[in-house]
Amino acid sequence: MHRTVIEPRFYETDAFGHINNTVIAGWFETGRRGVFELFSSDMDPRNLNLILARIEIDFVAQTYYGSEVEIRTWVERIGRTSFTVSQEAWQNDQCVARGQAVQVHFDWQTQAPAPLSEDQKAALAAL
Template sequence: MKASYIKDFDKWLDDFSFFTEVRVRFSETDMYGHMNNTVSFTYFEQARIEYFRHLGLLMPSATDDEVKGIPIVADLQCDYRKQVYFDDVLRIYTKVATVGNSSMDIHYLAKNQNNKVCFTGRGTIVQMDPRTGKSVPLAEDEKVRLAALARI
């Protein structure tokens, strides 16, 4: 199976460096011990937040009157390659793929404890004004910093 957002899989794999680990909990599985297919999106969220913290991009509160923009998920996609089971330890890798005026595309890679690719994903994050619900441009310094990380 080939995901449309991946041109050269080996090169795409090599461009990841940041990851966070998660252990598949019992409550995230079905009666066969297989991870529910919705859980990958929760793992993407956790990895994205840790990645933003790592980059020094704060996750501001939407209720703070001083905040001009908050990052929201505009779309999210997951492509499954290998089954995941209860108690598997996954490394969820995260990287910036592209940067636009008010958005960025984030890519994800999940590998199990045997270093096997289990699932991949991507999602668009848009900077939104919490008062108007409209997109707002990323700060120029953030855009430059994020664009320097983007390597597809």
């Protein structure tokens, strides 16, 4: 499991005083950085052969400004050309959101999904 700590910013709050729900998707993307680095260690977008096929988020509780949020990230499923990343956001010892993202290994030249190598599968399984 990979962990990322986020310090909520004031401008991420909404009129109700809690973190706007659109922000969580961005935090989850930040939490997937460890996964991205498996495919492009220098994080050069030209070398990152992944595309996002699907994302879903369940909002479990309200998230507030003023307390850190920990994003927990792990790989739930590994397929032939894609994998599913599961994530949770925790604040003050409470899960406030959970979600999944389906990432597809992509060949930019052919514009089609590409099989994951055994090395890539092993690295993903370690998460």
